[in-house]
Amino acid sequence: MKRHFTKIAIALICLGLVSTYIISAYKGYKNRNGKNIEMPEVKFTKEGTLSILDADGNSIKDLEIEVAKTPYETQTGLMYRKTMEENRGMLFMFPRESVHSFYMRNTLIPLDILYINKNLEIVSFAKNAKPMDETSLPSGKAVQYALEVNGGMMDKWGVEVGDKISFKED
Incomplete structure (x- = not known):
């Protein structure tokens, strides 16, 4: 049973990586006339709400979120987005708490990445990640969640290590 699960997990990860490669390759594809074919921008789909709370439980900011759970969703994240409204973000949910790392390949907008442990506490962050x-932008600590928001928002909202989140999926 364990081997079967491992094979399925590996197959899903490979599928996600291959899909990401195909999307990346398509982004730079040229037609017969030598003109670039652009991928249409990925549109935001609200899948839940998230609140950032200070250490005392007071609300700092409420967001609409997309949720990344699958390997493919985690690999693509906010790639190919040209803009994102200030009150939106993407929450990454990992199956278990461990050190995670992000990068900005094919991400067109600067992002703040908040790394969050299993107790929903912000334990580290990467500010203004460069498009x-x-x-590599590692969490540095074991985390089970990551939240991507527009670059500069952590400073604007006054978010700090030790603050918490709460969220609800639609």
């Missing part, structure tokens, strides 16, 4: 940069 299209493939530099």
Whole structure:
């Protein structure tokens, strides 16, 4: 049973990686006339709400969120988005708490990445991650969630390590 689950998990990860590669390759595809064919921008789909709370439980900011749970959703994240409204973000949900790392390949907008442990506490972050940069942005600590919001929002909202989140999926 364990082997079967492992094979399925590996197959899903491979499928996600292949899909990401195909999307990346398509982004730069040229037609017969040599003109670039652009991928249509991915549109926001509200899948839940999330509140960022200070250490005392007071609300700092309420957001509409998309949720990334599958390997494919986690791999693509906010890639190919040209804009994102200030009150929106993407919550990444990992099956278990561990050190995770992000990068900005094919991400067109700067992002703040908040790393959150299993107790829903913000334990680290990456501020103003540079678009299209493939530099690793590790959590540095074991986390079960990550939240991506527009770059500069952590400072604007006054979010700090030790603050918490609460969320509800639609």
